[in-house]
Amino acid sequence: MRLxxxxxxxxxxxxxxxxxxARALREFGLSASVDAExxxxxxxxxxxxxxxxxxxxxxxxxxxxxxxxxxIWDAIFERFWDGRPLILQEGGSQHGESDxxxxxxxxxxxxxxxxxxxxxxKVALDGDRQRGDQDIPTAEGEDGASNQEHGILAAWSDQEIxxxxxxxxxxxxxxxxxRLLAHEIKRNAPAxxxxxxxxxxxxxxxxxxxxxxxxxxxxxxxxxxxxxxxxLRPRRLLFICDVSGSxxxxxxxxxxxxxxxxxxxxxxxxxxxxxxxxxxxxTLDGRDLEQALxxxxxxxxxxxxxxxxxxxLGDFNTTYGRRGxxxxxxxxxxxxxxxxxxxxxLEAEVRRLQLQSRRLxxxxxxxxxxxxxxxxxxxxxxxxxxxxxxPGHDPRAVAGLAHLIGxxxxxxxxxxxxxxxxxxx
Amino acid sequence: xxxxxxxxxxxNALTNQRYLMDEGLATVVFLALRLRKPLLVEGEPGVGKTExxxxxAAATGTPLIRLQCYEGxxxxxxxxxxxxxxxxxxxxxxxxxxLYSEEFLLRRPLLEAITRPGSVLLIDELDRADDEFEAFLxxxxxxxxxxxxxxxxxxxxxxxxxxxxxxxxxxxHEALKRRCLYHWIDHPDLxxxxxxxxxRLPHVGQYLADQVCAFVQDLRWLDLFRSPGVGETLDWVQAxxxxxxxxxxxxxxxxxxxxxLKERDDLERIRGGDLxxxxxxxxxxxxxxxxxNYQ
Numbered sequence: 001m002r003l004x005x006x007x008x009x010x011x012x013x014x015x016x017x018x019x020x021x022a023r024a025l026r027e028f029g030l031s032a033s034v035d036a037e038x039x040x041x042x043x044x045x046x047x048x049x050x051x052x053x054x055x056x057x058x059x060x061x062x063x064x065x066x067x068x069x070x071x072i073w074d075a076i077f078e079r080f081w082d083g084r085p086l087i088l089q090e091g092g093s094q095h096g097e098s099d100x101x102x103x104x105x106x107x108x109x110x111x112x113x114x115x116x117x118x119x120x121x122k123v124a125l126d127g128d129r130q131r132g133d134q135d136i137p138t139a140e141g142e143d144g145a146s147n148q149e150h151g152i153l154a155a156w157s158d159q160e161i162x163x164x165x166x167x168x169x170x171x172x173x174x175x176x177x178x179r180l181l182a183h184e185i186k187r188n189a190p191a192x193x194x195x196x197x198x199x200x201x202x203x204x205x206x207x208x209x210x211x212x213x214x215x216x217x218x219x220x221x222x223x224x225x226x227x228x229x230x231x232l233r234p235r236r237l238l239f240i241c242d243v244s245g246s247x248x249x250x251x252x253x254x255x256x257x258x259x260x261x262x263x264x265x266x267x268x269x270x271x272x273x274x275x276x277x278x279x280x281x282x283t284l285d286g287r288d289l290e291q292a293l294x295x296x297x298x299x300x301x302x303x304x305x306x307x308x309x310x311x312x313l314g315d316f317n318t319t320y321g322r323r324g325x326x327x328x329x330x331x332x333x334x335x336x337x338x339x340x341x342x343x344x345x346l347e348a349e350v351r352r353l354q355l356q357s358r359r360l361x362x363x364x365x366x367x368x369x370x371x372x373x374x375x376x377x378x379x380x381x382x383x384x385x386x387x388x389x390x391p392g393h394d395p396r397a398v399a400g401l402a403h404l405i406g407x408x409x410x411x412x413x414x415x416x417x418x419x420x421x422x423x424x425x
Numbered sequence: 426x427x428x429x430x431x432x433x434x435x436x437n438a439l440t441n442q443r444y445l446m447d448e449g450l451a452t453v454v455f456l457a458l459r460l461r462k463p464l465l466v467e468g469e470p471g472v473g474k475t476e477x478x479x480x481x482a483a484a485t486g487t488p489l490i491r492l493q494c495y496e497g498x499x500x501x502x503x504x505x506x507x508x509x510x511x512x513x514x515x516x517x518x519x520x521x522x523x524l525y526s527e528e529f530l531l532r533r534p535l536l537e538a539i540t541r542p543g544s545v546l547l548i549d550e551l552d553r554a555d556d557e558f559e560a561f562l563x564x565x566x567x568x569x570x571x572x573x574x575x576x577x578x579x580x581x582x583x584x585x586x587x588x589x590x591x592x593x594x595x596x597x598h599e600a601l602k603r604r605c606l607y608h609w610i611d612h613p614d615l616x617x618x619x620x621x622x623x624x625r626l627p628h629v630g631q632y633l634a635d636q637v638c639a640f641v642q643d644l645r646w647l648d649l650f651r652s653p654g655v656g657e658t659l660d661w662v663q664a665x666x667x668x669x670x671x672x673x674x675x676x677x678x679x680x681x682x683x684x685x686l687k688e689r690d691d692l693e694r695i696r697g698g699d700l701x702x703x704x705x706x707x708x709x710x711x712x713x714x715x716x717x718n719y720q
Contacts, residue, residue, distance in 0.1 A: 035603045039462065046459045047432075047452065054432070057452035061606035065599070067467070070609070194497040212509040216524060220516040233497065266556075267595065282596070318650060324594040352650070352690070 188406030203229030242335030273312030310346035337379030444480030471654010635711035
């Protein structure tokens with residue numbers, strides 16, 4: 001342990017209040033670790049604890065780790081500062097009613113309400129129970145959960161492929177196909193040259209450092225000439241999958257595919273959308289397939305909803321894209337292109353997505369050519385901006401997908417500059 | 426160790442370096458200095474994350490050591506490497522010295538930071554580095570010591586002030602965040618942005634600064650693909666000044682907008698909109714700002 005003792009110890013009552021605050025934050029899904037608690041306590045010695053602003057920022061620096069946790073912090077801090085009760089459940093004791101550090105709060109005697117002893121009281125906090133990083137709506141109760149799973153999965157399952165099968169489980173052959181996919185992605189996914197080079201007998205670059213280093217052992221005589229070659233690293237794979245109503249029959253396998261890909265490729269990213277975009281990378285990142293998929297299902301609010309591809313891609317572009325998620329990545333969009341939104345928006349967003357990505361691949365399960373789809377007007381508009389358009393690929397054919405990813409190659413796709421319709425401004 | 430006794434004292438010192446911070450950032454930076462914890466700052470591009478480290482180094486009169494992260498960065502770029510050519514020369518010269526000693530060590534930023542007491546270490550865009558590097562950094566940040574097999578353990582006599590920035594292209598490890606203080610820097614509000622513009626560009630007229638900043642503040646509400654940062658605001662103010670304009674006019678706005686917005690779609694959108702109305706709005710806000718100040 002590397003916990004240093006604070007030079008000065010904060011007042012007992014303050015300490016108790018701080019611990020209560022941390023506990024409340026944990027209750028609401030913030031990872032207020034003991035480290036963070038300790039940091040906060042040390043901070044309290046340095047600042048003016050009567051100053052609301054200073055307290056607010058010190059606490060935020062210690063307990064909050066990402067912008068999406070801030071609303072929770074704001075809400076709880078406000079209650080804390082006003083001296084209102086923080087913890088919600090009645091009589092719940094899993095978080096240390098028995099916590100020895102809580103003792104002090106009973107003999108607080110502080111003038112400030114937030115340092116009184118009320119943090120111990122357990123009263124329901126009004127408003128919804130919010131979650132920070134884990135903003136995944138979980139199933140309500142233990143017993144209700146399994147029933148609900150049946151419900152969700154039943155709605156999902158596709159008669160054609162699942163007839164006579166147990167709906168809840170992935171079949172052995174499916175799991176095998178997924179493992180093969182993971183393997184294939186690891187082995188064959190497109191690579192990029194990294195800035196680093198490594199010693200290589202077959203390399204073409206003369207390795208001065210390596211040669212000199214070698215010659216140190218032979219009294220400075222260079223007996224061996226070293227060569228180096230650039231190292232290869234896998235490119236980021238970024239999946240953006242349509243799980244709207246028209247894609248329903250594929251979504252079950254698609255989700256498992258995403259899980260396999262996220263597990264296999266370093267820094268792979270998974271997004272799904274129907275009317276809005278949901279990032280699943282973190283949700284799917286776990287060992288247990290079933291568990292990860294359950295969580296993912298719960299995390300997507302609009303399974304089998306209508307499709308607004310343009311808006312969903314726009315969401316991606318303005319939030320994640322802007323931060324560089326798609327830079328240098330192979331972006332794979334899996335969608336049938338049936339868009340209920342404005343085709344102009346779809347066109348603009350696909351163009352923007354292409355400009356950010358190394359290669360934009362669109363996998364469309366519909367076999368016919370785009371012209372035959374009356375609804376896919378947007379798709380037609382977007383087509384010029386897609387590097388590889390793969391029609392008629394059934395995402396349920398996982399092996400085919402693996403093959404496809406492996407075959408993409410590392411070359412930069414040739415792109416024509418398409419004059420934009422939006423260029424009249 | 427820079428001895429700032431109060432938040433205000435530190436804030437003043439940074440203001441002298443023309444870095445204006447709000448109360449939140451000031452509190453957190455002060456705590457980072459006092460608790461000797463690394464500070465992880467995140468925020469939109471152009472809100473002054475990197476500038477913070479530079480200003481801090483200048484204000485404390487210590488060297489700024491910068492480690493720019495990128496994919497594939499490893500120990501030899503971040504920590505140390507051996508100076509093989511010098512070793513070779515030494516060997517050729519025939520003098521018998523220990524070849525693997527501190528004398529032949531190339532200090533990369535991290536090693537540099539722990540051997541120079543009280544320096545400011547900026548680890549820029551950590552999210553670009555790989556996971557492994559982050560894990561390595563974790564070790565470094567908790568002990569501020571480095572083990573070099575041939576030399577031994579080198580430990581910081583005085584840990585550096587560490588500022589880590591990230592653009593959130595991926596989530597950093599929870600373990601790393603736990604070791605740091607965290608702060609999200611927002612775009613400055615109108616008053617602060619004007620103050621920054623005035624501090625950085627003292628030769629520019631007050632009215633122009635007010636007007637430009639008001640205009641930019643409006644733009645940030647528009648959900649552009651890339652919102653302009655403070656740096657771009659400053660460039661734009663400077664552009665007007667250079668062209669000899671003391672206030673906004675729609676033609677110059679249109680022709681210089683590329684200083685501010687770097688995305689074609691954004692440019693088209695703003696140029697295609699009603700520029701005169703937007704300028705009128707920013708003039709109005711600029712006037713309000715002055716009234717508020719002089720009341």
